[in-house]
Amino acid sequence: MDMKRYSGLRTNHRNEAFVSGYQQRRTRRRQRQCIQENHHHHVASQQTTSPPNHSLKLASSSSQNTSLPLFLPAFIAFLLLLSFISPVLSHSSPTNQTFRPGPELLKLRRIRALLNKINKPSIKTIQSTDGDLIDCVLSHQQPAFDHPELKGKKPLDPPERPKGHKDNGEEVIESFQLWSDSGETCPEGTVPIRRTTEQDILRASSVRRFGRKPRRVRRDSTGSGHEHAVVFVNGDQYYGAKAGINVWTPKVTDEYEFSLSQIWVIAGSFGHDLNTVEAGWQVSPELYGDNYPRFFTYWTTDAYQATGCYNLLCSGFVQTNNRIAIGAAISPRSAYNGRQFDIGLMVWKDPKHGHWWLEFGPGLLVGYWPAYLFSHLRSHASMVQFGGEIVNSRSRGYHTGTQMGSGHFAGEGFRKAAYFRNLQVVDWDNNLLPLTNIHQLADHPNCYDITQGHNNVWGTYFYYGGPGRNIRCP
Structure with missing residues (x-):
């Protein structure tokens, strides 16, 4: 679930009739900032190959929203679990140059x-x-x-x-x-x-x-x-x-x-x-x-x-x-x-x-x-x-x-x-x-x-x- 879809979910759960023009413009600025942050972070994560930091940022930004769907905490927990598993999986990647068959093999x-x-x-x-x-x-x-x-x-x-x-x-x-x-x-x-x-x-x-x-x-x-x-x-x-x-x-x-x-x-x-x-x-x-x-x-x-x-x-x-x-x-x-x-x-x-x-x-x-x-x-x-x-x-x-x-x-x-x-x-x-x-x-x-x-x-x-x-x- 990327940051664009998450941002859309957050605005869809507000009542647009009670939001002033000022609030709408403020919300759109926040959306653009989140999208830019997500884009910059995505580039950085590719350069540093650090999926745990990416997952933690998602969890941090979601804490600002007080009207999240009930399924979202479970989904965030899944992302956290994935962040701990991914470094282990990376060691078995065929592109990892440090892996060598053992002498017994x-x-x-x-x-x-x-x-x-x-x-x-x-x-x-x-x-x-x-x-x-x-x-x-x-x-x-x-x-x-x-x-x-x-x-x-x-x-x-x-x-x-x-x-x-x-x-x-x-x-x-x-x-x-x-x-x-x-x-x-x-x-x-x-x-x-x-x-x-x-x-x-x-x-x-x-x-x-x-x-x-x-x-x-x-x-x-x-x-x-x-x-x-x-x-x-x-x-x-x-x-x-x-x-x-x-x-x-x-x-x-x-x-x-x-x-x-x-x-x-x-x-x-x-x-x-x-x-x-x-x-x-x-x-x-x-x-x-x-x-x-x-x-x-x-x-x-x-x-x-x-x-x-x-x-x-x-x-x-x-x-x-x-x-x-x-x-x-x-x-x-x-x-x-x-x-x-x-x-x-x-x-x-x-x-x-x-x-x-x-x-x-x-x-x-x-x-x-x-x-x-x-x-x-x-x-x-x-x-x-x-x-x-x-x-x-x-x-x-x-x-x-x-x-x-x-x-x-x-x-x-x-x-x-x-x-x-x-x-x-x-x-x-x-x-x-x-x-x-x-x-x-x-x-x-x-x-x-x-x-x-x-x-x-x-x-x-x-x-x-x-x-x-x-x-x-x-």
């Missing part, structure tokens, strides 16, 4: 953008007993095909396997992972992908580092927080590796630590140009939110700095199999002094196209790392490594109690210590060969150790692992 936007990039549309979703959701995604829509080199292309056909390849006595089990225990499968032409959640990303040290290993470059990793018990070969040209890997459920004591057992295929120097492809099983509460051993893959071309990722969390590994979900929990698992379970893994370079292929179990081709991802590995590997790795964060001020392997030292042997068996490498002519010139390394043998051997059944093998913190590992 920006982080949430980045998380949702990343989820939209990672989680592809599915034609079927399977609920796993461990809480995972497995999405069946059309093969050509998986994250790898976001890469410019693969736009509009389809997964390649299986390559020729290395000569001398056989299952080496691995037990054939129909179900390797918890999600498939229900009997549900993904249709042909799709690949099963573990769905990434907002909680998965929030557990990471940062949104940018989600899905990547902590940075480290190692030969001897003492002091880096990463500790190993491994055997390795180098000094030659390698085109692949194969082993049977015993699966356990080691205890991980800190959210940002992990315990894994894997094969590394490595090229380049242990500097900024290190190339690796990696596969095995890992327990990582940060990455997965639980303590199940999970089948995983990894790759990098710059020593874990900016390239590469776990599983299918970036454009890299191309999955071709509809039965294995990378990142899903492995089942069954080994028990101390009980039944033992291992998985066969083989990585080799396709002689025709040069891509690095991965096989899981008895002949299941999982997929491949395209050759264009790499610099040194585009040609061949210069080192192959097998064994265990943990992160020791010393978050409590002493060595972690995170276990490697079974959590028991190598000397306890079969059914008690974890093992790798039937270690082999692939040569330039696509032949599987036994290892020669084997080196052995345990960064902290009082915490985790390793013992290798050879026999006619297991070929080259080793036991490895340990409990972490103990009397000799403070």
Whole structure:
């Protein structure tokens, strides 16, 4: 209600017959003054943005009128209330330059953008007993095909396997992972992908580092927080590796630590140009939110700095199999002094196209790392490594109690210590060969150790692992 309308209401309630000419002229002068005051005040209020003063002036001038309608006091009370609310509303105005989204809101936007990039549309979703959701995604829509080199292309056909390849006595089990225990499968032409959640990303040290290993470059990793018990070969040209890997459920004591057992295929120097492809099983509460051993893959071309990722969390590994979900929990698992379970893994370079292929179990081709991802590995590997790795964060001020392997030292042997068996490498002519010139390394043998051997059944093998913190590992 502006001042013009209010002034009109005031004069309309007077009896014009009893008003003298002098009073009429005086009333008209007052009206003009009020209108001018209202105009000047309106301009001032726009300049100073002070609605409370405007409302108070209205209330002051109205007190001079002794014959106001009954509804007007209620209306003035409403204006007073509005004068107190308006400053609050002004803070939410989009023109207010002091308003900025908080860091948490920006982080949430980045998380949702990343989820939209990672989680592809599915034609079927399977609920796993461990809480995972497995999405069946059309093969050509998986994250790898976001890469410019693969736009509009389809997964390649299986390559020729290395000569001398056989299952080496691995037990054939129909179900390797918890999600498939229900009997549900993904249709042909799709690949099963573990769905990434907002909680998965929030557990990471940062949104940018989600899905990547902590940075480290190692030969001897003492002091880096990463500790190993491994055997390795180098000094030659390698085109692949194969082993049977015993699966356990080691205890991980800190959210940002992990315990894994894997094969590394490595090229380049242990500097900024290190190339690796990696596969095995890992327990990582940060990455997965639980303590199940999970089948995983990894790759990098710059020593874990900016390239590469776990599983299918970036454009890299191309999955071709509809039965294995990378990142899903492995089942069954080994028990101390009980039944033992291992998985066969083989990585080799396709002689025709040069891509690095991965096989899981008895002949299941999982997929491949395209050759264009790499610099040194585009040609061949210069080192192959097998064994265990943990992160020791010393978050409590002493060595972690995170276990490697079974959590028991190598000397306890079969059914008690974890093992790798039937270690082999692939040569330039696509032949599987036994290892020669084997080196052995345990960064902290009082915490985790390793013992290798050879026999006619297991070929080259080793036991490895340990409990972490103990009397000799403070």
